Amino acid sequence: MSETLPGDPLRLEQQLCFPLYAASRLVTRLYQPLLEPLGLTYPQYIVLMILWEESPCSVSRIGERALLASNTLTPLLKRLEQQGLVQRSRAAHDERVVTIALTEAGQALRRDCACVPAKLYQQVGYPLDEARQLKAQLDTLLARLASLPPG
Amino acid sequence: MSETLPGDPLRLEQQLCFPLYAASRLVTRLYQPLLEPLGLTYPQYIVLMILWEESPCSVSRIGERALLASNTLTPLLKRLEQQGLVQRSRAAHDERVVTIALTEAGQALRRDCACVPAKLYQQVGYPLDEARQLKAQLDTLLARLASLPPG
DNA sequence: CGAATATAAGTCGCACACGATTTAATCGTA
DNA sequence: TACGATTAAATCGTGTGCGACTTATATTCG
Known part of the structure; x- marks a missing residue:
């Protein structure tokens, strides 16, 4: 038998x-009970956070920040549009670009989400120091991953 | 306008x-080119790592270690079975339990995967110290998350 | 100018994740 | 021992992720 030994790199x-x-x-699962009453999924919440910072905004700009491609974003944004949270329209200066703009309802939803980060943080009860340190390390890793040559 | 300010907790x-x-x-995306030639997805690779450590093994035992439920595992395991990597059978002592056992091919695949961790690690070029520290912190966070009351 | 190229979004297909529910088998206990 | 509660998988529906491809528009450069 090829049992895995304690130091084996293939051990989980x-x-x-x-x-x-x-x-x-x-x-993501922890966010769900907080977001579901607002009719949002976690990726939708991420996209909305981007739009609360910059709206209007092109699909590719959202993709740049969320690290998601149009094949994921297009259906997601259509769902947000159906909920009346965003408006999709072709940019005048370049017909290829689709501009996403928050509606009034989309703007308003920001207030309902204001308490989400604190509530989640409280649920986990994660020490602030550790959280800060972990975030810094993840940011570093993410930057490194995002800068790797594609393919 | 309710623009987000620099310190706003809702900023991405x-x-x-x-x-x-x-x-x-x-x-996960980085693993893909390494696993795809072996006919594996990343979650399948995780499940196989568990089986390389303990096979045979019940579906719920796999779920316990991978933190995945049967609604995810059942289809995944059926695909592994179709590829001839595992065998699924009802346990004799309890007909509710489905036992997953590696086949010869499943065992053999372990050798082809042996180089995967090193290859991936090399691609990212992540300093060993940082990686170790990040892993320790993620393990701590994961333990905390997994121990939270459900719901 | 105009063909080749590049770019932005969208479409398609497949494989997860996961909440909710169902089915089948076992267990606990009155 | 019967029967309600519990448990293990499976099923179902929805929403991502993402590789591969398509479509439409803009850009480049001969």
Whole structure:
């Protein structure tokens, strides 16, 4: 038998990728009960955070910040449009570009989301120091990953 | 206008959740070219790592370690079965339990995956110290998240 | 100018994730 | 021992992610 030994690089507990993957999913799950009453999914919430900072905004600009491509964003944005939170329109200066603008309702939703970060943070009860340090390290990793040559 | 200000908790760059979510996706994307030639997806690779450590193994045991439920695992395991990597069978002592056992091919695939962790690590070029520290912090966070009361 | 190229979004197909529900088997206990 | 509660998988529906491709528009340069 080719049993895995304690130091084997293929052991689950040796992986950096696994806690990253699992923690990401569990955090998304924690958001769900906070966002569901607002009719939002977690990726939709991410996109809205971008729009609350800059609206109007092109699809590719959103993709640049969320690191998502149009094949993910287009359906997501159509759902936000159907909920009346954003408006989609072709840019005049370049007909290829689709401009996403928050509606009144989309702007207003920001107030309902204001308490979400604090509520989530409180649920996890994660020490602030550790959280800050982890965020710094994740930001570094993310920057490195995002700068890797594609392919 | 309710513009977001630099210190606003709803700003994307203030979030811990976003780099977690984005880094997790980018890492999965990095695995893809390494796993695709072996006919594997990233979640399938995770499940196989568990099976390389303990096979046979029940579906719920896999779920316990991967933090995935049967609604995700059942289809995934059926695909692994179709590829001839695992065998699914009802346990004799309890007919509710489905036992997953690696086939010869499933065992053999472990050797082809042996180089995957090193290759990935090399691609990212992430300093070992930082990686170790980040992993420790993610393990801590994951333990905390997994121990939260459900609901 | 005009063809080749590049770019922005969208479409398609597949494989997750996961809440909610269902089905089947086992367990607990009156 | 019967029967309600519990448990293990599976099923179903929705919403991502993403590789591969298409479509429409703009740009470049011969």
